[in-house]
Structure formats: C-alpha cells, structure tokens
Amino acid sequence: EDQVTQSPEALRLQEGESSSLNCSYTVSGLRGLFWYRQDPGKGPEFLFTLYSAGEEKEKERLKATLTKKESFLHITAPKPEDSATYLCAVQGGSEKLVFGKGTKLTVNP
Amino acid sequence: ETGVTQTPRHLVMGMTNKKSLKCEQHLGHNAMYWYKQSAKKPLELMFVYNFKEQTENNSVPSRFSPECPNSSHLFLHLHTLQPEDSALYLCASSPLEGNYGYTFGSGTRLTVV
Numbered sequence: 001e002d003q004v005t006q007s008p009e010a011l012r013l014q015e016g017e018s019s020s021l022n023c024s025y026t027v028s029g030l031r032g033l034f035w036y037r038q039d040p041g042k043g044p045e046f047l048f049t050l051y052s053a054g055e056e057k058e059k060e061r062l063k064a065t066l067t068k069k070e071s072f073l074h075i076t077a078p079k080p081e082d083s084a085t086y087l088c089a090v091q092g093g094s095e096k097l098v099f100g101k102g103t104k105l106t107v108n109p
Numbered sequence: 110e111t112g113v114t115q116t117p118r119h120l121v122m123g124m125t126n127k128k129s130l131k132c133e134q135h136l137g138h139n140a141m142y143w144y145k146q147s148a149k150k151p152l153e154l155m156f157v158y159n160f161k162e163q164t165e166n167n168s169v170p171s172r173f174s175p176e177c178p179n180s181s182h183l184f185l186h187l188h189t190l191q192p193e194d195s196a197l198y199l200c201a202s203s204p205l206e207g208n209y210g211y212t213f214g215s216g217t218r219l220t221v222v
Binding site (some may be wrong): 004044098 | 113115118149150151152159165188197199201210211212213214215216218
C-alpha cells in the first residue's frame, strides 16, 4: 500500500528564515511525486511534479528535490504570502494519487 | 480559476435533506475524482470516473451517490448525511494518460447540522 508521511505537521518561520519540509514515501513503482499548496478554504494548487531520484525543480522561493525515499521542499527567504499548507502526494502503479496530511507553514513578518 | 469549477462553495444541510454538489471542468480531461478533506486527515479518495464510467468506489457510504453524465461534469448527490460528513469536498480532474497529477477545484465546504 502506498504511503506518504509529511513532517513537521506545522512550522512557524520568521520572514527570511529558510527551512525545509519533508515528505517520506513508500510506493510500488513511482510514477510521480507531486507537491501542492493549499490556502484555507481553497483546493490544492499544483506546484511541482518530480519523476525520478536526483531530480530538482524550482519556482520562485521554492525548490523541490527527490530521493528514492523522500522529497524535500526547500523554502528560501520565505515571505508571509508563502503561508499555506503544503501537500505531498505520490502516484504509483495504481495511478491514484495518495496524499500526506500536509505541513502547515506560517511565515511571520 | 483553475479550470475546475465547483458549486456551491458553501452548503449547510440538515440530516434529512437532499442536496447535490456540482463540478465542471473545461480542461479536456478524461478522468474526474471526488475527494473528502477533513481536519488533520489526508485527502480521502471517494470516487473515480474515467470516460464517464465509475472505476472506483472506496467503500463510501451509500448516502453519497456520484453521477457523471459526461466527461466534463460530475455530481455528488447527498442524502440523510451525518454530522461527521461535514468536511471540504474537492473535485479534481486529470488526463487519463501520463503522469500529470490532478487539477483541483476550490471545493464545497459542507456542514451537516
């Protein structure tokens, strides 16, 4: 059974304080690992797809990396508008997306 | 707008009511999904439709009844719900081929009183 564990559950940062979110996974035949951002009361918004170990993708202050067991979402010099819940999901042989519980990020000014 | 539109955004219903949630996508995707999101829990997949045919029903109680009249529209019919069914209900769509992930709507916040 595919599983995703995200840590920490919640993270508070000061503006400009860089950090990383972790997504550990077990999956049968990884087809893709996905990062989403979700704002309160809204649906998840797609950020990145990673397909193989060693792959990295960047978007503004966010950088996602992938190994065979985990993915990291690095946030460099975050701003208050980066506050959101970040969701990780994997797609394996079943082709269904399996999600983690998310990390709630709060960036204080 | 993400290309997936859900209505209504908010719904309050009594346990004896019947209501429907609507989802519409204009992305040309072939697969559509219903997810339930409760506090402190991962997104729970409820139903999957590929080319209008239901391919998955994850042991969802019969008080939830999906309908997919065409590849662009998806409904979730609700009746005799329980307070624990209160949650954010999310619709998503995806291409059938390839590893493109899902595009989500903004969700319907359902409160059962």
